[in-house]
Amino acid sequence: MKTLKALLLPAILLLAWEIAMHVKNVQSDSLAAPSQIAIAFKDAMLDGTILSRTAETLRAALLGLALGGGSALILSIILGLVPPVARLLQFTIEVLRPVPSVALIPVAILTLGFGYGMEISLVAFSTFWPILIYGHAAITNIDEQMLDLAKVLRLKTFARITKIILPATLPRYFVAFRLATAVSLIIAVTVEIAANPLGIGYELMQASQSLHPDLTFALVLWIGLVGWTLNTLLLFAQRRLFGPAGVAFGIQQ
Amino acid sequence: MTPPATRKPLIEFRNVNHAFGTRPIVHNIDLTVGESEFVCLIGPSGCGKTTLLRMVGGLLTPSSGQVLFNGRPVDGPEKEISFMFQDYSKALLPWRTAAGNVSLALEATNVPAAQRGPRIKELLAKVGLANHADHYPAQLSGGMQQRVQIARCLAQEPSVLLMDEPFGALDAMTRQALQDEILRLIAVSKTTVLFVTHDLEEAIYLGDRVVALYPNPGRVAQVFDVKLPFPRDQLSTREHPEFLRLRRELFDFIREGEA
Ligand SMILES: Nc1ncnc2c1ncn2[C@@H]1O[C@H](COP(=O)(O)OP(=O)(O)OP(=O)(O)O)[C@@H](O)[C@H]1O
Ligand SMILES: [Mg+2]
Numbered sequence: 448m449k450t451l452k453a454l455l456l457p458a459i460l461l462l463a464w465e466i467a468m469h470v471k472n473v474q475s476d477s478l479a480a481p482s483q484i485a486i487a488f489k490d491a492m493l494d495g496t497i498l499s500r501t502a503e504t505l506r507a508a509l510l511g512l513a514l515g516g517g518s519a520l521i522l523s524i525i526l527g528l529v530p531p532v533a534r535l536l537q538f539t540i541e542v543l544r545p546v547p548s549v550a551l552i553p554v555a556i557l558t559l560g561f562g563y564g565m566e567i568s569l570v571a572f573s574t575f576w577p578i579l580i581y582g583h584a585a586i587t588n589i590d591e592q593m594l595d596l597a598k599v600l601r602l603k604t605f606a607r608i609t610k611i612i613l614p615a616t617l618p619r620y621f622v623a624f625r626l627a628t629a630v631s632l633i634i635a636v637t638v639e640i641a642a643n644p645l646g647i648g649y650e651l652m653q654a655s656q657s658l659h660p661d662l663t664f665a666l667v668l669w670i671g672l673v674g675w676t677l678n679t680l681l682l683f684a685q686r687r688l689f690g691p692a693g694v695a696f697g698i699q700q
Numbered sequence: 701m702t703p704p705a706t707r708k709p710l711i712e713f714r715n716v717n718h719a720f721g722t723r724p725i726v727h728n729i730d731l732t733v734g735e736s737e738f739v740c741l742i743g744p745s746g747c748g749k750t751t752l753l754r755m756v757g758g759l760l761t762p763s764s765g766q767v768l769f770n771g772r773p774v775d776g777p778e779k780e781i782s783f784m785f786q787d788y789s790k791a792l793l794p795w796r797t798a799a800g801n802v803s804l805a806l807e808a809t810n811v812p813a814a815q816r817g818p819r820i821k822e823l824l825a826k827v828g829l830a831n832h833a834d835h836y837p838a839q840l841s842g843g844m845q846q847r848v849q850i851a852r853c854l855a856q857e858p859s860v861l862l863m864d865e866p867f868g869a870l871d872a873m874t875r876q877a878l879q880d881e882i883l884r885l886i887a888v889s890k891t892t893v894l895f896v897t898h899d900l901e902e903a904i905y906l907g908d909r910v911v912a913l914y915p916n917p918g919r920v921a922q923v924f925d926v927k928l929p930f931p932r933d934q935l936s937t938r939e940h941p942e943f944l945r946l947r948r949e950l951f952d953f954i955r956e957g958e959a
Contacts, residue, residue, distance in 0.1 A: 590790050592785055592787060592790040592791060593790060593793070595759055595783070595785070596783075596785070596791060598758075598759060598777050599757055599758075599759070599777050599781075599782070599783040600777075600804065600805055600808040600856070601777050601779060601808060602808050606807070606808065610793075610804065610807070611793070614793070614795050615793075615795075
């Protein structure tokens with residue numbers, strides 16, 4: 448019932464849009480009726496363009512996320528466990544973090560050229576920070592008593608990390624990775640739109656430049672749908688794992 | 701402030717001082733705990749009871765003076781010293797079952813996986829939780845969680861048990877049950893116990909000696925010998941004339957301190 452209500456407004460707007468396009472008989476290079484968008488979407492879907500381009504984008508986004516997130520995970524643990532290193536790196540981190548990834552596109556092109564390499568690097572750069580910051584915060588927030596417990600039991604560093612620190616922070620790391628996943632998709636598409644001849648962003652740019660509003664709109668909606676699906680899947684996983692009676696209570700051991 | 705001469709000294713505070721920043725927390729502490737002795741620390745909040753316990757546990761180094769264990773200065777957590785924390789909601793790992801939490805202590809000492817299962821079973825049975833091995837802390841009552849903690853401490857096979865207000869948050873019935881349980885367990889293992897509590901009666905009921913501390917900064921005010929027979933019993937011990945006399949003495953002492 449709720450979903451039905453939520454869908455009501457968009458449906459009305461779509462209908463109004465469709466009717467307006469027909470009544471005014473708009474022939475435009477910048478607008479398309481919902482029905483035209485749907486047809487363009489169907490065609491691009493059937494000839495495989497959308498799916499293969501999306502695969503390219505996801506590949507760059509997820510590899511970048513793995514690279515950036517993975518190294519951030521390791522560094523955040525080091526920062527959390529060795530405060531002197533955290534103090535040493537604090538300045539560097541604060542200077543580098545605010546650099547917008549988009550500003551690095553020219554630098555990446557210059558040093559890495561076009562292709563996956565530079566896109567993955569830029570995604571890695573931009574997903575590195577949220578995971579580093581969240582992860583470090585999660586580790587410094589671990590309850591003092593839990594760390595005392597690790598000391599009293601004389602757990603070795605590796606056991607302390609795997610048996611106490613990671614399980615205690617896993618839910619927060621998961622949230623950080625979920626947010627970074629959204630970032631990775633945004634950055635990948637941005638890089639493609641701005642420069643890289645690859646992926647769904649490039650396809651979008653082509654459609655727009657060749658004055659195909661129907662396909663342009665279809666691709667924008669598709670990108671939104673992909674992002675929404677990813678986030679929904681991860682949210683679902685998060686609830687299943689860490690919600691009340693989460694499965695992770697077994698896994699974390 | 702020394703134990704009866706028959707006991708070998710196990711833990712010794714020698715002229716221990718500690719300050720956080722410039723604020724002195726404990727001052728000139730001299731105290732010896734003998735082997736298999738049960739010593740209770742009482743004193744107002746903030747007088748440094750936890751601080752003293754943490755020193756023995758190797759979690760804190762005093763600003764000056766020495767804490768000795770078996771004649772050697774403590775310079776980190778000792779294998780033979782086990783620490784039972786006050787706040788049970790944080791002392792157990794919420795993502796591990798009761799059995800998993802006990803297992804942690806065995807894993808820490810590299811007990812082979814094959815031997816852990818039977819040991820855990822035995823330890824949980826000792827604290828009356830044989831049927832709760834698979835329950836997570838959130839599914840257990842406060843008393844049960846403290847029992848899990850006791851089992852984990854015992855898994856270390858400690859010669860010293862440090863207990864920081866372990867029963868403070870429990871209801872009276874559970875509390876008495878656990879008091880008897882601890883007495884029963886350590887009577888078998890001859891473990892030395894340093895026990896912090898706010899409850900005078902609990903201190904007398906459990907202890908061989910009760911050490912009362914003054915606050916600001918924490919100092920040893922007076923040491924009371926508890927000459928009550930073992931095994932202790934919730935009814936007869938608490939009605940024993942010596943118990944009543946000590947209780948009176950401690951209450952008067954505390955009231956004077958407050959005046
Ligand atoms: N890490 C710390 N840094 C600064 N001050 C501290 C620290 N730990 C404890 N203190 C202070 O030292 C004093 C003694 O603390 P402690 O925890 O030993 O008292 P306590 O006797 O155990 O009190 P309670 O009965 O409330 O548990 C307190 O005033 C406390 O604020
Ligand atoms: Mg305390």
